[in-house]
Amino acid sequence: MSYILGIDTGGTYTDGVLLNFEDKAVVAKAKAFTTPQDLTLGIEECLNNLGKIAPEKVGMVALSTTLATNAIVEGRGGKVGLILIGKRKPAGVLPAQKCSLVPGGHDLYGIPFADLDTQELRKVIAQMRGEVDTLAISGNLSNRNPDHENQAREIVQKEWDVPVVCAHELSSKLGYYERTVTACLNARLLPIIRELLLAVKAVLKKHCLEAPVMVVKGDGSLISEEKAFARPVETILSGPAASVVGATFLTGLETVMTLDMGGTTTDIGIVQNKRWRMNEKGAVVAGWRTHVNTAEITTFGIGGDSYIRVEGESYIRGSQKEKLHIGPLRVRPLSVVSMRYPNLVEELKAIQGKHAVYQGQDVDCWLMLKHPQNPESLRPEEQAIVRALEDGAHNVLALERRIKDYLSPLALRSLEQAQIIGRAAFTPTDVLHCLGLLQTWNRAASLEGARILAQHYGCGSESFAARCLEQITRSLGLTVLQSIALKQGYSLTAAADPNFNFLMGPVLKPKQADHDFSVRVGLNYPIAAIGAPVAAYLPDVGGLLHSEIIIPEHSEVANAVGAAVGKVSERVTAIIKPGFKVHAPWGYETYMELEDARNSILTKGRERVLENARQAGVFNPEVVVNHDVFSCETDFGTVFVSEALEIVASGYILSGDH
Incomplete structure (x- = not known):
């Protein structure tokens, strides 16, 4: 008997499953909080939560990760030197720190414009040596003839021990700019993915697991760790792809919409006749268009950890402007953080009346995620915040009192972006605790959060929580309809067409009395819902859209299952x-x-x-x-x-x- 260990590191949770390969049955499953400051901590805790694993029975470890996507979004990674070969540079900004053009390149038929200028190439290498961590080489129409890229790499490797990426190895498509961006991003990710995989291997070694490690690509298939070391850019959108694979495997359906609601986002894919659509143009990450093949998945910024905020003093029914906003910012739920820091409940109780907070809300709380490596490099206002949080988490108003000075929102933001501190606030997870639909964490903190925001919204706490749940349901219904519209080449957003609510209002608010007509919609295939919070939300979404909702067994760890069965x-x-x-x-x-x-x-x-x-x-x-x-x-x-x-x-x- 052989097992596969599947691990998925999401924005909120790291999930693990032990899968019996012979009968494809889940033998064990576990969850742990993801630790963005060091992903291996969450992975190690997840493995501990799985229980004792017989190492000799594990034949493979499969990992799906958000690391590559997040690193591109956050601008992290190695310093990239870009060597372009041809008559011109591709039009547009490129993700490289150093960029030089060397004569050479080919035409559309693979015929050289000119010989590769090796003398100029050696000058460029000398200029970049010591200035960058990795090199990307991209030749004009190298997908038609890679000869000059290969020559350039040979010369670089003879003169400089530096990781080198050639664009033709990553893309055979036309598109000089996109092919170059793909090579640059791949070069940027080399040190990051290497660090992760070496750390994961160290964690596995602690558990005496020496099975080969595979990584999920953006198209749902697996590559070896050696390939992931060399081509990390192919792992962008790894997690969403694993969710599609996991949902289809757990349901056994040939045609289905997969909806994965996590802590940060909701990811939707559509599978028809066992095949899911591929993004033929290439994935777009943080505005960079690439030539990376990924499953066509639409991502929406609403999840269990979405930031709920109230804008203005009250909401007048029928007003054109909604005062309640959910997402896309991700925070930590009050109910979760207060389990470790129970003092937050008392600090929240102390908030009576309405308090203005610049770039935030009075319900917001802050906690230390990691101590800065060089505290002396922080600005004085940042050092003050760090000192005030050393003994635990605190509400923003309590934090301001502890500092005894002006609380700089810029300092809070910079420390948050550096993942030194994190924000806890009212989220959909707290909504479920308020309404008694979830009882996992500290309900008292959720109730206090609802009370504070309800004051700003202009209603009672219970009504506010119910209003939040109603809006979350409608938002999820809208994401389903938007995904179908995008699949068919349409854009279905209020921003694109202000008259959009004329049709969507009766669909998403069928019980509202002032509608002049009714609209009934229904999907022609079921929705397979996966992710920890879907049992609380999706049945109502199914009722709203008159569609079948299937929540399969093991849905809460479906991404890890998807990694294991890839x-x-x-x-x-x-x-x-x-x-x-x-x-x-x-x-x-x-x-x-x-x-x-x-x-x-x-x-x-x-x-x-x-x-x-x-x-x-x-x-x-x-x-x-x-x-x-x-x-x-x-x-x-x-x-x-x-x-x-x-x-x-x-x-x-x-x-x-x-």
Whole structure:
């Protein structure tokens, strides 16, 4: 019998499952709070919570992580030096600290514009040495002919011991800018993903687990830790992809909408006939458009830890401007934090009346996440906040009294961004505690938070909590409809069309008396809801949208299940252009006949994907060839335009009798 250990590090929780590979059954499951300041702490606690694991029975460890995505969003990572090869730089800002252009490059047919200027290249290398941590090399149309990129890498590696990334190895698509961005982001992530994987391996070693480690890619498939070391950019959107895989596996449905509600976001995917849509244009992360293949998943900033705030003094029913806002900022629930810091309940009780707080609310509380490594480098106002929080968490008004001076919102923000301190406030998790729908944490803190915000909103505490629950339900219903609209190429947002509420109002507020007509909608397939809070919210969403809601067993750890049941997938894409010119990852080739060009791609591509699959440890890989021919009709007959071949080898790294 062999087990797979699946681990998912989300924004709020780190989940773990032990899966019996033979019958695909969950043997054990556990959760622990994610520790963003050091993800390995949450992973180690999660493994401890799983109970005793027999190391010899674990054949694989699969990890899905938000680290790559978060690092790009937060601008973290290594300093990148970019060497461009060609006549020009791609238009647009590039995520690199140093950038130089070296003459060379190719045209659309793979023919060199000019020889690679090796003398200029060596000057650029000398200028960048010691200034950057990693190098990205991107040549004009290197996807048509990678020769100059490969030459440049050889020269760099002879003169400088530095990690090097070539753009053609990450993308075979046209798009000089996007291909370059992908290479730069990959170079930036190299030291971050290396640090994570080495730390994870150290945690596993403590538990005597020496099984191979695989990482979930943005398309839901797995890559080896060695590939993740080299191509970390492919792990962006790893967590949302794992949620789609996990939801479809747990439900067994062939056509379904998957809805994963976590602490920070709600991620929605649509699966049809066991296949989910891929983002053909490439993932966009923090405004950077890449050529990374990911599942087409829409993400909305509402989750169990979303920040609930009240704007203004009161809400007048029927007003065009809502005063209650939920998300997208993530904070820590009052009910959770007050379990460790019970003094917060008394500090919240002391708040009577309304108090103005600049860039926040009087319900907000702050806590220390980690002590700064160099306290002397902090500004005086930041040092004062750190000292005031050394003995525990405090409400913002209590914190102001402890400092005995002006409480700088800029200092709070900079310390929060550095993950030195964190904010606790009223969240959907607290709403559930107020209404008695959840009893896991400290309800007293949630009730005090509701009381304080209700004063600003202009109603009683219970009515305020009920109003929050109603708005959360409607927001989730709207996210479902927006996902379907986006799938079909439409934008369904109030910002895009102010008249949007004319139709959406009767859908999302069917009981409101002043509607002149009613609208009934229903999905043609069920919604598979996963994530810790979905049992409290999704049944009402199903009623609102007249749609079937399925919450499968183990839904609260579905992402970890998705990591565990994923397949390794190795692929190669090559293109044949007129003149039977082959543009492939292994180089540029020409043939006399179309059939010879096609056979060469099939032979070399199959050898490459099978070898890559073998190195990843895949047992008995399945090879699939996807073949597209593009032609046009003219007065002189059919004219060949191009032919694209994709060879994919996929499978599990365990066998049934492993």
